[in-house]
Amino acid sequence: MEMFIQTLVSGILIGGIYALIGIGMTLIMGVMKIINLAHGQLMMVAMYITFVCHQYLGLDPYFALFIAMPCLFVLGAAIQKYLLNPLLKVDSILPENQVLMTVGIGMVLTEVMRFIFHSDYRSIETGYSSTAFYLGGISFNLPMFVAFGIALLLTLGLFLFLLKTDVGKSVRATAQNMDAAMILGINAHWITILTYGLGSALVAAAGTLLLPIYYLFPDIGGPFTLKAFVITMLGGMGSTVGAIVGGVVLGVAESLGATYIAMSLKDAVAMVIFLLVLIFLPGGLKKLTKV
């Protein structure tokens, strides 16, 4: 029983970080209708920013959040403005050109980081990396717990932003129908830039929170892009609540799979769930919750 609860707890905690990774992608996908395949790579860039802040400025990773998030917001907005939006203007053969562009951006980001930092594994040493507290023999990793809390807060914030503010409503309007939104006087061009910036800033938060418990090298992005994609499909495009549920479901499924099947098959477990959702619940959990 203790084994089951411990597995569940670590699954939920890692799920919080997964949710934070997925939520940015789901936002971008909801508004622009494109899969951002540079998502994990953007997270990797944020992790390097955090690493540099910690290594050379002595900043705690939690303070580095306030540097990494704005930096990535600017980077994301610039990518959308100067690299993705211009593609819309060109009558191209492939409507998926933007997606292909994100693949290229991901590669460039990886290689730029490799050029600067080499392929070496980096990690930061904080006093609390392996700190845990215990409830009835079950261990809760402190940095993961904090990350989970911040993920919830950011989701809530994003949810309120989309629901209550004018800009948020414009984002939702653009997501529902870009042409209609433009006719009603919404600057959809600007909204896409804002959305990509926000999505990047959110994944930056995930990267910064992940660094104290993990390590870093330039190729780290790929697997996380895949995770974000699975979460987005699980939760449903554009659904913030769906992303957090999807993240936790993925985390728990991986953990249970690792405990009761085999650790080396944990990614296979996630993929099976992904397939099941695609077959039986296309549109994801959003279909059930409607938010």
Added chain:
Amino acid sequence: MMKKLVMTVMMIVLCALLAAPSVWARETIKVGIVLPLTGGQAAFGEIERNSFEMALAEINSTKLLGDKKLEFIFEDDTGKPEVARSAAEKLITKDQVVMLGGGYGSSETFAIAGVAQQSAIPFLVNTGSADKITEQGWDYVYRLNPAASDYPMGLETFLTEVVKPKTAAILYEDSNFGSSSSKSFETTCKRLGINVVLSENYSKGGVDFKPLLVKVKQANPDLVYMISYLMDASLLMGQSMELRITPKLFVGGAAGFTLPEFPKKAGKASENVFSATLWYQTLPYPGAMEYFNNYGKKYGKETEYHGAEAYAAAYVIADTLKRAKSLSRPDVKAALSATDMMTVFGPVKFTSYDKKINQNKLPTYLVQWIDGKLELVWPKKIASKPFIYPIDFEKTWK
């Protein structure tokens, strides 16, 4: 007129540039070394390259090869077998090296060994330890370090004489080195009457090993044996501490567990962890301590068994080339086969046993992290510090 003059001068310069390397080449003997200089295993690659370079400087300054100069050409395998393969091919065809050295990860070493055998060029492996590398009947492949299955030999007597565990759990990376080591450790356990209650593999790069470790906690074994590279090793120990898994002892199967970076990332979770090892600086081999001190002085870092392997390999290469009748591949191979010398890593002599050929056989040892320092603790006769056992993990982890 002016144009012609400029052209002529340029041609002369060009000819001089082209001719220069060939003039040099007559006096230099080139040997190709493939190591992971970037990527996940770069920490190991760096220690080995530094050691190769240190040995090279000594070999050339003491004129070990007479008036000929030895040159090592390093290639990066980035920790990927396919890159290792093309790196080896480049060294053989483009750089025209007389023999190959290096080889860190087992999967990469296996790829290089295949190329070496095909091209009939002698290859001295200094680290890649999966058993199958010398079990293919590849007569151009020689291995300086013991095979992975020999790693726990030093641990064996410690277990029978001191710990006497009844149960064991094995965690290993699903790579060549990992599965090769775990299989042999399982056989060892069977022979010693230790019940293996859990044997689990994982793929490298996981964030959360807790689902794997809860199983270990549930099984509550006397001994946890882990075969991992650097980052996984640190995460595994850190998370074991988090879950308060308290077997009688944790033992690492060398690789990630002996590097100076291991305690840096794992912190106090690394304290009192045992590891199999192939070498320690206080071993009674001529020059071992001297090498250890010189390395520290030159690079401002500590070295460990991987470095010693590389340093010894450099000397074996120099010795081979000195004895070789000519620099043709068969002659170099014959000289390498006849190697019988003492190095900082121990005596080097290639023999055949079991299914292995051209394999150097050496004893292995047990080390332990005591107060953040790696100490040789077993066999007792040559220990640098008495081992800490039994271990009170609650106290160590506070």
